[in-house]
Amino acid sequence: MAYGVSLVPWCDGRDGMYGWIWRHLPGNAWVKALISLLLIVAVVYVLFQYVFPWAEPLLPFNDVTVDNQ
Template identity: 50%
Template sequence: MYGALWRVLPGPWPVKLLLLLILIAAVLAALVIWVFPWVDSFLPGLLLEGDVTIGAGITG
């Protein structure tokens, strides 16, 4: 799949690399902006919000 994507991108390899990095950044941004919040709305009990105690149970 990555080879096919590399062949479809136009230009010499530096241009292809730049376009690929921009494409990866766009996909990651879409995940953070739309996908992760959408999934979080279905799984509200999995994340602890303010119920975290650091260092509890450690005996020295």
């Protein structure tokens, strides 16, 4: 079967970024799942502690204009 050709239309033989990460993590499936969970927790922590507070003043959520009627 040629690359990019599959019996299932949504599966073209490439597994994308998450498949690449999964293949490159060490250990068996349980160890990979634990490392994946720790990576997710670390990314969420960095987002909430550093990225979102930095970006908050740049976002227009408090610039609301409503006419008094």
